[in-house]
Structure formats: structure tokens, C-alpha cells
Amino acid sequence: DARVTQTPRHKVTEMGQEVTMRCQPILGHNTVFWYRQTMMQGLELLAYFRNRAPLDDSGMPKDRFSAEMPDATLATLKIQPSEPRDSAVYFCASGLGATGANVLTFGAGSRLTVL
Amino acid sequence: GQNIDQPTEMTATEGAIVQINCTYQTSGFNGLFWYQQHAGEAPTFLSYNVLDGLEEKGRFSSFLSRSKGYSYLLLKELQMKDSASYLCAVRDGDSWGKLQFGAGTQVVVTP
Numbered sequence: 001d002a003r004v005t006q007t008p009r010h011k012v013t014e015m016g017q018e019v020t021m022r023c024q025p026i027l028g029h030n031t032v033f034w035y036r037q038t039m040m041q042g043l044e045l046l047a048y049f050r051n052r053a054p055l056d057d058s059g060m061p062k063d064r065f066s067a068e069m070p071d072a073t074l075a076t077l078k079i080q081p082s083e084p085r086d087s088a089v090y091f092c093a094s095g096l097g098a099t100g101a102n103v104l105t106f107g108a109g110s111r112l113t114v115l
Numbered sequence: 116g117q118n119i120d121q122p123t124e125m126t127a128t129e130g131a132i133v134q135i136n137c138t139y140q141t142s143g144f145n146g147l148f149w150y151q152q153h154a155g156e157a158p159t160f161l162s163y164n165v166l167d168g169l170e171e172k173g174r175f176s177s178f179l180s181r182s183k184g185y186s187y188l189l190l191k192e193l194q195m196k197d198s199a200s201y202l203c204a205v206r207d208g209d210s211w212g213k214l215q216f217g218a219g220t221q222v223v224v225t226p
Binding site for chain 1: 148156157160163217
């Protein structure tokens with residue numbers, strides 16, 4: 001059963017600390033999306049990649065957030081320095097672009113709490 | 116940009132039918148998706164429409180009218196396990212395009 005794997009599942013940190021979230025997309029998928037979900041804002045698109053190349057990161061606060069895909073099996077989302085307003089659930093999703101629907105499969109999410 | 120609107124909450128009785136509407140305004144269009152999300156879990160894919168008309172999949176059906184920027188998700192024979200948030204999402208551009216989500220409709224199924 002193919003799945004998107006995210007780590008950590010839960011993270012509690014103090015304001016100012018660096019946070020790195022990792023995502024392993026489904027093998028063979030070539031599009032990777034990062035979303036953030038809060039009660040107030042719903043699911044917000046932060047950034048997404050096509051064949052490891054960033055296509056759009058306009059939804060991401062550039063001064064503190066960065067997203068990369070070091071290789072096809074790993075996507076990372078880094079926050080430095082973290083702030084309490086970054087507290088949210090961060091979802092990674094992957095899909096097979098350029099074929100039909102490119103349905104995205106979501107990981108279980110990383111719940112971040114910044115104190 | 117994109118603007119995706121759907122009702123915040125709907126309540127229905129077990130066994131009944133509920134229709135969740137979604138309207139959108141996008142700069143481009145390459146498909147409309149419905150996802151289900153139970154509390155504390157990840158969204159899971161329900162349906163996809165790219166052409167006008169109705170797509171039926173078991174108890175769930177989804178309809179699309181591109182000219183009206185309108186879709187609905189129809190849930191029939193409601194079960195308690197259908198209590199969840201239902202997210203409408205639109206892809207712009209081509210199949211590589213960004214997928215933007217609406218705020219979600221919380222469906223509450225009562226006995």
C-alpha cells in the first residue's frame with residue numbers, strides 16, 4: 001500500500017528554534033506539494049515541486065521558510081527561526097504529473113507547536 | 116488567483132442525502148477535486164471532474180459545470196462515518212498545475 005511518509009508526526013519547540021520537516025513521496029511520483037492547515041486558514045499551499053524543481057513557492061514566507069528536494073525520495077520544509085504563528089499541521093502530498101488527474105496522496109501530517 | 120467558496124457546515128440525518136456546493140473563480144482550470152478529511156487525519160481523495168457532467172462512485176457523486184464555475188458533491192444514504200470535512204479543490208493550468216483548496220464543509224450526520 002503506497003503511502004507518503006512524513007516525519008516528525010509531532011513537534012513541540014520554542015520560538016526561535018529551527019524546525020525541519022521531512023517527506024518521502026510515493027515512489028515514482030514526480031510532483032510534491034507542501035500545505036499548511038490551521039482552523040482559521042484551512043489548507044494553504046506553501047510550495048510545490050515538479051521533478052524536484054520548485055514550481056511555485058509564493059505561498060511561503062520567504063524570510064523564514066525554505067523548501068527543497070535533495071533527491072527524488074526526500075522533500076524538506078524548514079522554518080528558521082520558528083514563531084508561535086507557525087503552529088499548524090503541515091501536510092506533504094505527492095502525485096504523478098502530466099498523466100490524467102494527477103491525484104494527490106497526502107501524508108499523515110506533521111503537527112507543529114511553537115511555544 | 117483563485118477563489119473557492121463552499122458552505123461552512125451542513126447537518127443531515129443518517130440515511131438522508133446531502134449536497135455540498137462549491138463555486139470557484141480561477142485564472143485557469145484543469146480539474147476539480149473533492150477530498151474527505153476526518154478530524155485529526157489527512158485528506159483523502161474522493162472524486163475528480165474535468166469535463167462537465169456527473170461522475171458517480173458508489174454513494175458519492177460529483178457534478179461539474181465549467182461555464183458556471185460550479186460543482187457539487189452528493190452524498191447519498193448517509194452513514195455516521197460520513198461525518199467529516201469535505202474539501203473542494205481546483206487545479207489551474209495543466210496537470211502539473213497548483214491545487215488550491217476551499218475552506219471545507221463540515222458535514223455532521225445525526226442519528
